[in-house]
Amino acid sequence: MIKRVLVTGGAGFIGSHLSERLLKKGFIVLCLDNFYTGRRSNIAHLLDNPNFELIRHDIIEPILLEVDEIYNLACPASPVHYQHNPVKTIKTSIMGALNMLGLAKRVNARILQASTSEVYGDPTVHPQTESYWGNVNPIGPRACYDEGKRCAEALMFSYHRQNKVDIRVVRIFNTYGPRMLPHDGRVVSNFIVQALKGEDMTIYGDGTQTRSFCYVDDLVDGLIAMMENTECIGPVNLGNPHEFTMIELAELVKELLGSTSKIVHMELPEDDPLQRQPDITLAGEALNWDPSLPLREGLKRTIEYFRGRI
Ligand code: NAD
Numbered sequence: 015m016i017k018r019v020l021v022t023g024g025a026g027f028i029g030s031h032l033s034e035r036l037l038k039k040g041f042i043v044l045c046l047d048n049f050y051t052g053r054r055s056n057i058a059h060l061l062d063n064p065n066f067e068l069i070r071h072d073i074i075e076p077i078l079l080e081v082d083e084i085y086n087l088a089c090p091a092s093p094v095h096y097q098h099n100p101v102k103t104i105k106t107s108i109m110g111a112l113n114m115l116g117l118a119k120r121v122n123a124r125i126l127q128a129s130t131s132e133v134y135g136d137p138t139v140h141p142q143t144e145s146y147w148g149n150v151n152p153i154g155p156r157a158c159y160d161e162g163k164r165c166a167e168a169l170m171f172s173y174h175r176q177n178k179v180d181i182r183v184v185r186i187f188n189t190y191g192p193r194m195l196p197h198d199g200r201v202v203s204n205f206i207v208q209a210l211k212g213e214d215m216t217i218y219g220d221g222t223q224t225r226s227f228c229y230v231d232d233l234v235d236g237l238i239a240m241m242e243n244t245e246c247i248g249p250v251n252l253g254n255p256h257e258f259t260m261i262e263l264a265e266l267v268k269e270l271l272g273s274t275s276k277i278v279h280m281e282l283p284e285d286d287p288l289q290r291q292p293d294i295t296l297a298g299e300a301l302n303w304d305p306s307l308p309l310r311e312g313l314k315r316t317i318e319y320f321r322g323r324i
């Protein structure tokens with residue numbers, strides 16, 4: 015029997031790469047999306063594949079499907095998008111997780127939850143290990159996303175303890191690559207688009223805050239390794255441990271594009287985490303996963319994607 019895999023948020027940035035990879039592995043992929051931040055163009059090249067099925071649906075509503083595995087990715091990920099309609103973001107994370115866990119329980123499917131480094135908030139432990147409980151402002155502008163994802167993790171583990179649902183939880187750190195939306199406000203897409211257009215590159219705050227950027231293909235390897243793993247249910251950090259300041263990132267994008275864009279500083283958004291770097295020891299041990307593509311190479315590929323579209 016060919017495995018039937020549901021990918022919620024499958025028309026989004028990560029979901030479309032994951033769907034593509036699962037099809038290559040020979041699985042049947044049910045791609046569920048409400049197109050809030052996803053695009054048909056991300057999956058247009060998959061529509062003719064007989065093993066690919068597109069379902070327009072909002073996961074805050076229940077759905078009955080027969081599947082063997084569920085990757086629950088549906089949720090806007092860029093701060094601009096998730097703060098645009100914070101109530102909807104909370105509903106998507108919590109009611110979405112409830113509906114997908116209900117489905118997993120009913121059909122006995124394994125379910126993987128795409129959680130986030132945001133569960134660590136503005137971390138006081140560095141780098142972040144899975145045992146760290148986080149430092150999240152529960153009422154700030156990022157809370158709709160952070161607390162939604164934290165509650166989704168709590169739901170996953172509650173269904174696991176109470177109903178023996180076969181769960182996997184991964185905490186994804188900043189991921190980038192082709193198919194990011196050009197105007198979703200995330201730093202990698204912003205800098206590339208600004209530099210390509212010769213516009214000012216906007217660093218928020220003094221630019222000494224750090225992030226660690228993982229190329230999307232590496233991340234997809236990690237998601238599939240986690241789903242296929244029989245020992246470890248998580249949570250497991252997935253991210254590239256190389257840490258960069260936003261100034262370093264801006265300079266690197268400028269250099270790769272030979273851009274003359276000016277770097278300007280703007281106000282730092284409220285509750286913007288100062289530093290973020292995953293400890294991926296557990297992912298290495300449990301999944302034998304090692305994100306290999308250096309930022310410079312990943313940026314080149316991402317720049318090529320945007321160059322064709324700007
Ligand atoms: P994205 O915004 O490109 O993709 C999210 C997808 O979910 C979109 O296609 C969107 O239309 C869909 N969606 C949103 N709400 C929905 C709903 N109510 N019902 C059905 N579909 C809905 O974002 P992404 O970067 O691909 O992120 C995918 C997942 O990974 C998200 O859960 C996100 O929280 C998580 N994640 C991403 C990153 C990152 O750096 N990209 C980091 C940490 C966690």
Ligand code: UDP
Pocket residue numbers: 092093188199200201202204205216217218219223225260282283286287
């Ligand atoms: N950022 C920036 N300029 C931009 C967009 C973002 O300096 O044009 C900063 C932002 O303040 C944050 C970092 O880049 O410190 C990463 O932001 P992003 O929105 O990509 O992700 P997140 O904050 O969720 O990690």
